[in-house]
Amino acid sequence: MGKIRVGTVGLGFIANGVHLPGIKRSPDLELTAICDIDSVALDKVQKEYDVDEEHCFSDYHDLISCDEVDVVDICVPNDVHYPVAMYAIEKGKPYNLEKPIGLNKKEVDTLALQTTEKKLLHMICFSYRFKAAARYAKDLVQSGTIGKIYHANMQYFQAWGMPYQKTPLLWYFMKKHAGSGVLGDLGSHGIDLVRFITGKNYIRVIGNQRTFVKERQKMDNSEIGNVDVDDSTYFLADMEDDISASFAFSRFAYGRENYQRLELYGSKGALIYTLKDNSGEDELEACIGEPYASTHAFTSLAIPQKYHVDQMQSLADILLINGDGWSADIYDGKEDQHVIDAVIKSSKTNKWVNVD
Numbered sequence: 001m002g003k004i005r006v007g008t009v010g011l012g013f014i015a016n017g018v019h020l021p022g023i024k025r026s027p028d029l030e031l032t033a034i035c036d037i038d039s040v041a042l043d044k045v046q047k048e049y050d051v052d053e054e055h056c057f058s059d060y061h062d063l064i065s066c067d068e069v070d071v072v073d074i075c076v077p078n079d080v081h082y083p084v085a086m087y088a089i090e091k092g093k094p095y096n097l098e099k100p101i102g103l104n105k106k107e108v109d110t111l112a113l114q115t116t117e118k119k120l121l122h123m124i125c126f127s128y129r130f131k132a133a134a135r136y137a138k139d140l141v142q143s144g145t146i147g148k149i150y151h152a153n154m155q156y157f158q159a160w161g162m163p164y165q166k167t168p169l170l171w172y173f174m175k176k177h178a179g180s181g182v183l184g185d186l187g188s189h190g191i192d193l194v195r196f197i198t199g200k201n202y203i204r205v206i207g208n209q210r211t212f213v214k215e216r217q218k219m220d221n222s223e224i225g226n227v228d229v230d231d232s233t234y235f236l237a238d239m240e241d242d243i244s245a246s247f248a249f250s251r252f253a254y255g256r257e258n259y260q261r262l263e264l265y266g267s268k269g270a271l272i273y274t275l276k277d278n279s280g281e282d283e284l285e286a287c288i289g290e291p292y293a294s295t296h297a298f299t300s301l302a303i304p305q306k307y308h309v310d311q312m313q314s315l316a317d318i319l320l321i322n323g324d325g326w327s328a329d330i331y332d333g334k335e336d337q338h339v340i341d342a343v344i345k346s347s348k349t350n351k352w353v354n355v356d
């Protein structure tokens with residue numbers, strides 16, 4: 001059997017940084033078609049990855065309809081996820097979809113329903129599920145090593161929104177394109193990571209959202225445009241099994257590039273997962289049992305090789321019916337979006353909101 005032929009739609013930051021190199025690395029995938037409305041982006045990828053000119057499209061309908069595309073890889077801004085994924089579903093093509101999967105739970109519920117009805121293979125790109133430290137933490141938690149979890153404390157911080165960065169009004173700062181701000185961007189990962197590792201769902205949330213910089217220079221000219229999404233979101237959550245959790249997400253964390261920290265405190269031990277922003281390395285520290293508890297000693301764990309996996313190879317494995325079941329699917333994306341919508345509602349009303 002030949003390789004699985006991938007068509008990538010949206011050739012910006014995440015496609016160039018993660019998807020296209022991952023397709024190239026995989027022995028099971030090959031890039032056969034690309035699509036972008038920006039001809040410069042299209043041209044660059046066509047040359048770099050040597051894609052046939054007749055398989056370079058500016059309209060995603062053409063890429064999805066192309067006979068040489070087996071799976072549709074969706075890397076467009078958030079507002080374009082739904083129409084592209086829906087067309088892939090309509091054409092019966094498996095898909096790989098970036099996060100957050102839609103603008104709101106209405107879109108996401110429809111995608112989940114349609115995907116299930118068509119029984120389509122797919123993957124959602126909650127990338128930090130592929131970090132070895134996160135996978136090891138999940139295994140330790142699921143096997144009861146730290147006992148019953150009382151607290152999950154999740155932080156995800158970057159700094160590119162800060163005034164000194166002079167970041168213009170990218171689509172990330174506009175509700176009509178992004179759905180929400182840092183909550184859907186970084187928060188969607190954090191919400192998923194806690195659910196992935198603990199294996200528990202969200203029950204209710206209460207949030208606090210801020211927009212620190214309310215105007216930014218537009219991309220196309222020197223006019224100033226309004227920011228109508230959150231720069232920072234903090235929230236508390238009650239989760240299944242009586243877990244009390246807290247979340248802090250910001251693009252205004254001075255000095256941070258891509259920093260994550262998840263602290264889990266249980267009845268028999270504690271785990272700390274960290275993504276370090278100077279090296280990009282993930283780490284897992286533990287304090288489990290005596291004498292560590294009484295001396296407050298946290299030790300960095302050596303992470304077994306079996307936890308090291310690759311995001312795009314995981315997509316190939318799903319398509320080859322050989323997935324490990326640990327990649328996110330549309331239902332994980334749906335749960336995530338329901339939490340996002342509940343946090344937005346609670347921030348507006350200053351009340352706890354149940355996650356439905």
Ligand SMILES: NC(=O)c1ccc[n+]([C@@H]2O[C@H](COP(=O)([O-])OP(=O)(O)OC[C@H]3O[C@@H](n4cnc5c(N)ncnc54)[C@H](O)[C@@H]3O)[C@@H](O)[C@H]2O)c1
Pocket residue numbers: 009010011012013014015035036037038041058059060075076077078080098099100125126127185
């Ligand atoms: N998994 C992760 O860790 C991670 C990290 C960054 C971004 N993302 C997600 O990836 C997606 C893309 O983000 P990005 O930072 O790469 O954005 P980007 O702006 O850098 O790239 C998006 C590309 O899509 C193209 N595009 C827009 N509309 C299109 C259309 N209708 N048809 C074809 N192409 C179109 C744009 O021209 C651009 O080249 C977002 O959903 C974002 O949340 C995920």
